[in-house]
Amino acid sequence: MTLTTKRSLFIFSIAFMLVLGGLSRTAFAQVPDPGTPGPFAVTREEYDFGDTAFTATDFPGPIELRASIHYPTNLAAGPFPVILFMHGRHATCFAGGSALLQWPCTSNNSQPIPSYKGYDYVSEVLASNGYVVVSVSANGVNAVDNSVFDLGALARAELLQKHLDILKQFNTTGGAPFGTKFIGKFDLTRVGTMGHSRGGEGVVRHYVLNQSLGAPYGIKAVFPLAPVDFNRFVVNNAALNVLLPYCDGDVSDLQGVHFYDDARYNVPGDQAPKHYELIMGANHNFFNTIWSPSSPFPGSANDWLAFVPGGHSDEQCGSGKNNQRLTEAQQRGTGLAYMSAFFRVYVGGETQFVPILTGDAPPPPSAQNSNLFVSYHAPDNPELRLDVNRLLNNTNLSVNNLGGAATQTALSPYSLCGGDDPQPQRCLPDQPNARQPHTTPSARSAARGLSQLITGWNNMTGNYRNNIPAALGNVTGFQALQFRVSVNFADARNVEGLAQNFRVVLTDASGASSSVRVSDVSAALYFPPGSVGPVPKVVLNTVRMPLTAFSGVNLNSVRSVQFVFDDRFQGGLLITDVAFASAPR
């Protein structure tokens, strides 16, 4: 082959991939944008029962009962679904240019920092689309939560439940300050909750609390945003979406990914889908306008730059010329798009946005950003998910979850890490916890992390194969073959800055095969970027390969799924959750 021919082939290949990428995006061009303002005019009001109106169980300080409420101005179309927001830990008061941590604000001339107003940009859009959005102030929790064992999780949960009780009163008998205008206007059987930072654990703890009380409110969807997960509570049987900012300078170990990992197989028959998004250029604070540098309130910060020693110099998350950071507006756009999509699907039943949450459709224009990765775990429903290999224990190294053989050729290592004993607790033993979120320890729980296959290959013959028993080989009912994967940046066989690649091969009963390169459908095999402090980090992102892409193989009788490592000479990966799956209905 001449050099010219090679060059032509290369150019053709690139052009073909671009066209293919364009086609796959075109296929979902009709998915509307959930972050677009809707038809309803919106009114914003507040209710405030005082700085010390609430006391949480065994909690050493008073808590305010204050919240904003966004709702469709014309309430005639009600009752509307209800979304609750809860901010996280931040300074509670300010005096002059100084932030304070006290509650109530008792120092001379000190005033509250209104963290609960920081998500108004989401509330306005959701309310304009027919939702009532209540954002709760939790400064009283923040002031003293480090002095209780669970670091405030139960207090936050009880505070949310109290606000739901207040909304129930507005909805039934009415009450000050709104009189009777909200009677019959809230649908408290359709509720979603979003919590940011410690509020993220708060909404998970609240879900568990509400269930323990007999589920007086219908919590359909829980959205922890850049959350902590100190206590390892789990959301079962409700839709879950965790948003993870790659450049989080506060919760820099992205421990909130445990919420997703822990929930996947926790309850047999769990009909709830689970999602997360890894936002590559996002930090912790910009999702809240009050916490962002453009805010007039003391205590705001660009957390990556403020909290990560040497963070300025990081090429991904720092402040250098070619950094990949999002602006405040871009980051809030991304938050708006995915919060709106999630709640509109799982609380409002607006299923047209599902492809955004499964990663089958690109981020909508309102996201103002496309550098993100969507992961999705389908409901435990035989019509929606067929687990090929969960990779949870050593048995799965030789026998998969379908009872078929799991085998490997020329892979080294070929072992599990990160899960329960006897697996090693960490997959990257020489790397700090912040660089391996799936296995980072939890402050108040001894629970271990995500069980993953750690593997790699040294030549072009590496192969990981899962056989499928004949009785289970009809996969025509599923949309995709999917798995989660990350390039192991600590494995020297990967080249820094260079994406990995491999082929997925399906073989049917007749021996016919079809293969698809991962790079044809996903960019998830990127080399994790960054070099300072918490980055690079391994986050296993979902690769969803449409079964329609496997032409020439009989999907009625698939007999094996193979990962064939012949696209790069060598490499090292972390893999889990191999399954056939479809989007939720």
Place this chain on the structure above:
Amino acid sequence: MKRILMNRPLAIAVALLPLLLAGSLGFAQQNAQRTASPPNKELPLRQIVKLPGKLLAETKTTGPTGDLKLTGYRVEEVTLSQSLSTEVRGQQVNVNKAWRVTVTGGPFPVRALPAVIWVDDQIVGYGIENETLSQITAVTFDDSLIHDGGVVSLSYGENKEGRTRISQKIQLKREGGNQ
């Protein structure tokens, strides 16, 4: 930890003062027979932070240290008004003393991850900030952490690699001797 010699009147005073204060904090309302708290649950850390303590060691740096602008620390012993049941080095024990390590500097950020105070490679406890964010205090019931030559450091989360250390090592004051 080495025992610190104390004269009898002073010992009585130190023991009584927290008792009196604790009464106002509601401790006295609890059943005197029920001296044990649930293991590892709600220890009255916030009250312990506020109780008067006996200064065991103190240092001030020559200038602010690190991004957190640490300016020093102090180590105090606190006598509890009632014994507590808690876990120390893997054993459930009743304790009647606590030790506080307070790091000064800042203003410290109010973050999602808790501040963690260390002595050497051991965690003293999760930090509780004061109102003006100029101090962070952790409480321990393990006196083995409080020793001469110990290095005090601060991190956010249990991030050993990300600690800011104060170079002046713990030097415990000796009762009746040069300090």
